[in-house]
Amino acid sequence: MQKSLGKRSLDVNGDLELPGKRSHSSNYRTFGKFPSKKPVLPIFERSGLLELESHNVKGVQLQHIEPYDRMSPATFYQKHVIPLHKQTHFRAMVCHDEDDSYHKTYDLFDRSSYLIGRRLSSEEENPEDLEEEKEVVLADIPIPEETCSKQHCVIQFRHRNGQLKAFVIDLDSSNGTLLNDNTLPRARYVELKSEDVLRFSTAESDSAYFLVFVAA
Template sequence: MRHYATRTDNGRNMPIFEKSGLLEEVKKRPTTEFEQPVDSISPVTFFKSHSIEPSQRPLLKATLYRKGSSTIINQLDLGSKSCYLIGGLSEDKKSFLGNNSIIDISVPDGYCSKHHCVIQFRKINDKLTPYLMDLDSVNVTTLNSSPIPTRRYVELSNNDVISFSSKGTNSEFEIIYQEG
C-alpha cells in the first residue's frame, strides 16, 4: 500500500502533487563520475584474505605538505578503503584531510580541482597495488614532477610525490604516498 502526502478537500483526502524540493536536494549533492574497477580492494581486506598479521602489514599513508617545507600539514591512513578521492578544499575552507563527506584528501590549493584525482588500490596478480588516476581535472596531476594522463591508472611507489599544476605553474602543496 502506497502512502502519499495528502490534504483534505471537502472531507476527502486528496494527493498533493506539488514539488517537494527533494529533487533539488539530490541535484545539490556532490558527485563524482569515478567508478571503481572490479579488482578494487581495500588494503585491510587484502591483508585479512592473505592472513597477514597486523604487525606484518605495511603502513599506507598520504601526507600533505606545503611545497619546500618539511612540516606536515596533515596525514591520512590509507588502509581502510579501496580508494581515496583527492580534491580542492571543502566549502567550509577549513577541512584538510578526511573531513569532507565526499573528498578524502582535501587540498587547500587553487590548482586542485573539486574532484581532482584518486588513489585506487587494486588486486593485480594476487598483489595489492596502489594507483593514481587523474579525473579529468581542470589542472594537471603530476607524479614526481611528470604530468600523468587523464583517466588512466598510473602505478604508485613508495615516496611518490603527487602535486597539481596549471600551464607552467606548480601547486603550493604536495601529497607524498608512503608505504612503510
C-alpha cells in the first residue's frame, strides 16, 4: 500500500542605572524629610503561566502549544460559508506493513490539532487493573508501537492567507518522525499534502505502523 503513497519530497528597553549612595542627613537639611517613593505600577503583561497550566492533561504537561492562526476545518467551513459538496475532507489512516486487515481511520474535522502518540494497551482494559498501573494515553490518534513517543507529533490545521492548510510538527520525539522516508525536522511545521506517509521512527525497520494523511 505504501509504495504508491508518500512520493512527495520534504519542503522543508534601556539600561537600568543604579543610584549611588546618598546620606539621610543631606535629605534632612534640604527637605526636612525623606524623599517620597515612586509608586510601583502593576505589570499587565502575560506571564504564560496560565497558558501552561491549561496545557496540563491527566497530570501531564502537553508539549504542543497551538499557533495563533490555528483553526479547525469545521470552523473554517462555517466562517467562509463553504457548502458540504465543496469541502475538503481530511482523514488520518493508521495502517500496518504486514497486516492488511489493520486499518483505523480518524476524521480530522472538529479540532484544530490532533496529537499522535503511543498507546500499547488494548482498547478493552481490565477493570481490575490498579489505577496507577494503567497507561496514561494523551493521543488523539494512538499508535500501538514502542518506537512512538507518548507525545510524538501533531497534525496542526492553520488558517493562512484565506486558506486552510494542514501541517505536521515533531515534538522532539525520542526516535524522530519520517515524512515520506525523509527525516522530519524537530519542532518545525512542515505542510502536509494528501497521501503523505508518516512513520514514527527514523529507522524505518523499527516501525511497522504508518499513518497516511488524506485530503479529498
